Amino acid sequence: MPSLTALRRSPLFTGVDEPTLRRLLASLSEEVWEPRRQLMGPAGSLERFRLIVSGRVKIVRSNSLDGRELTLWLLGPGDGFDVVSLLDGRAHEVSAWSLTPVRTLAAPLAVWSGWLRWLRPLDLAAHRYSAAKLREVEQLTTDLALHDTSTRLANLLLRHFDGSQPNLLHDLPQRELAAMIGSVRGVVSRVLARMQADGMVQLHGGTVRGIDLQRLLRRAEQDLAQRSPRAVQARGQHR
Amino acid sequence: MPSLTALRRSPLFTGVDEPTLRRLLASLSEEVWEPRRQLMGPAGSLERFRLIVSGRVKIVRSNSLDGRELTLWLLGPGDGFDVVSLLDGRAHEVSAWSLTPVRTLAAPLAVWSGWLRWLRPLDLAAHRYSAAKLREVEQLTTDLALHDTSTRLANLLLRHFDGSQPNLLHDLPQRELAAMIGSVRGVVSRVLARMQADGMVQLHGGTVRGIDLQRLLRRAEQDLAQRSPRAVQARGQHR
DNA sequence: GCCGGGCTGTCACCTGGGTGACACCCGTAT
């Protein structure tokens, strides 16, 4: 049964022993989702907590009146949502969408809370997991405030192409990349083209297939040069 | 002893009974800091965890090469840092600076981890606290990606002038406000002047002294109007 | 084969807001 191995590999269950895992699994119900469906809205964050078995899910904050939205986390197998509601039991203004076909294991939030309360290792894992999510969104915030879009895109690629396969970004359309760095499709397209010309990435039909780690790293650290007017002039035309 | 009441009021200790609080207090050492001092650097996040007794502290991510920095959290009495390192025991790329005179209670990170492990209520409070911090930085991220600077400033003010006194923003220089919304002093000055002219805020020597809740709220929800070209033209000249 | 949906490449246009600079103001230490 593949669901069990999904549990075993999830960072949310590291340290939980095998018999317990099997016991928990019995209380989880499997769900299957098509791509581009909404798995959860703001209201739903208090109902069930879900663990991703396979496929990819984005957690977005779709804002206010104009349609723009920001992807806060890109989740894959082993990830769970919504963590924030799990931690404090309050509603959370986010929604979850499937990017690919997705299978999940779900249980009511109250059930998970109970597990957290009685299973020490699970509780510990939850601490580490929420810290990881904090770090991710904090990184995103920093990027948004302090870097230009091409640096943000470079950082995004570097974060995901660190050798871990399969890559969560694989074959994602440019619109999704844009939503992850707070930009728009057109700009991402422009920046990717530029990066390819500079040999930083290999593209295939507009989606990123490979990166040149060294060059991208240099790019990511280069934004001072971009910001300082002197330096920009010094390094020649920008066309 | 005022330190004890500080513990009692801290969200990190809600649910911990009085005798236990006194016991913990005995293991905490008091520290005093002058304004504008660095209480903690990236390296220090693994050494001691600190609880703020009085004064205000900012947690910043000062980035890369140019001097720009972003304030991730503005902390006051009852807050603790660094939470992320406390949760997963890894180093954290942030630093902490005092904005006012500050008194803290400190203990080595390992001691706190032990408390978390053995004191159920403390552990629960930590969950809720980290969730709160997650929500804050998530809000900041969303603002940065989806709103213009004046909307972000309006949101910042609304978040802090919700009646809770004393206000953490009180008398903070414009530079600090700017660091909290990912902008720069000049722009904050311009926006504040505009807001005062529109009757949204009352200023006193450049710092915010009062707000008109209703008008600010309207402003905060108005950014569609700002973004849509039609609407902008429709509402007349913009200076 | 043909159609349609969803993707990418690319353009001209325009503006929010960052940059750097300066003047001025006030409170404190010398």
Place this chain on the structure above:
DNA sequence: ATACGGGTGTCACCCAGGTGACAGCCCGGC
């Protein structure tokens, strides 16, 4: 009284990147 440090108001300049639009491509279903 003087000087200075840190704050605010305000300006002219300019560019990164968002907007909206169009064309062209690929692929799967009929």
